[in-house]
Amino acid sequence: MKLNVPLDPTRTGRDAEALDANLRRLIIGQDEAIEQIVNIYQMHRSGMSAAERPLGSFLFLGPTGSGKTRIVEATAESLLKTPRAVIKIDCAEFQHSHEIAKLIGSPPGYLGHRETHPLLCQEVLNQYHTDRVKISFVLFDEIEKASDALWNLLLGILDKATLTLGDNRRVDFSQALIFMTSNLGSSAMEAMMCPKLGFSGLAQSQNETPDARTDEKLSGKISRSGVEAARKKFTPEFMNRLDKIVTFRPLGAAELKKILDIELNFVQQRVFRASGERSFVFTTTEPARQFLLEQGTDTRYGARHLKRAIERLLVQPLSNLIATEQVRGGDWIEVSFASAEEQLSFARRGQGLHLQAMSELIDESLALPLLALANAAAAEAPRSPGVRSSRRL
């Protein structure tokens, strides 16, 4: 009897699914980039990556502050547990041949040969590998600024997954993901997005559901304009070696709103890390968040501008409150908007809170690690009676 069992080739394995979920939590509005990264990772996990080539090569196009660098860090964070695992090469800094030596070292006998530790050597590439994950992350930022020497080096890596160092040692890139970014063509993209951006756009997008079909059309147009700009600027030789070209979308008001929530959680994490035993929690009112968004929206700089507004309007005042001991461990601080002064205001709404009570006030993604630490501290406590707890949050 002939079998005919239908199979579903769109389902991904558990590891790829976890990566997908993590990236969707951290990266807003760039689903195509997430899909492409997850696809390449799935191929690697199944052992289906092409031999003698990097595991994947990506060209990320699109405006400043749209998440091109962040998605690479977030992938490294998800897989290797640290965003520091990304080796970043800022192409603008490697214009001259002596600067290339910083990447690959100089030939033996050359002046300064001993002192140069090439950035792209195997040890550096492999340093963040874990028992489970042996993937290296290499990011070439702003490749349109790369010199000819750097281009040749990059082409070699993309084509053969090897790089020859100054002293003739070979570096293997077959376990590396290569990311390249460029903000080429982003002004044309912004012009297309224009009616959807800006603060007037925020009010609109909150009340109206976006028309999915127009949105899809616009996406296609943005994506094509990015790829076109890249084809004009880069040689076919280069373009043909890339696995994926993804155009990042300029972030609109709805996306920035979600990114604000993510960033506020990061600020709370910083509070936990910075204040140790004096950890406190803060919450923000809706008008306070609205104010931060208003101050943080500038279409030219995407989420970068939002982050700067958060530092200036929230993190700096919080630091002052910590330094002057106006906030203490176990406090609940509420951040609201003072409309008369047009600024954020800070008030203590609770004090002497236990960790459990604190954890209920914050996002659950933060509450769980907080409680885990508290439990660990509690388990340790009985062993040192009378000694002041050295619990750190």
Ligand SMILES: Nc1ncnc2c1ncn2[C@@H]1O[C@H](COP(=O)(O)OP(=O)(O)O)[C@@H](O)[C@H]1O
């Ligand atoms: N799509 C996004 N989702 C979540 N955060 C983002 C996004 N885009 C930017 N950010 C935030 O803004 C910061 C700057 O973005 P980045 O990725 O460095 O921009 P670029 O596209 O210029 O590389 C990031 O560190 C991140 O905090």
Ligand SMILES: [Mg+2]
């Ligand atoms: Mg960047």
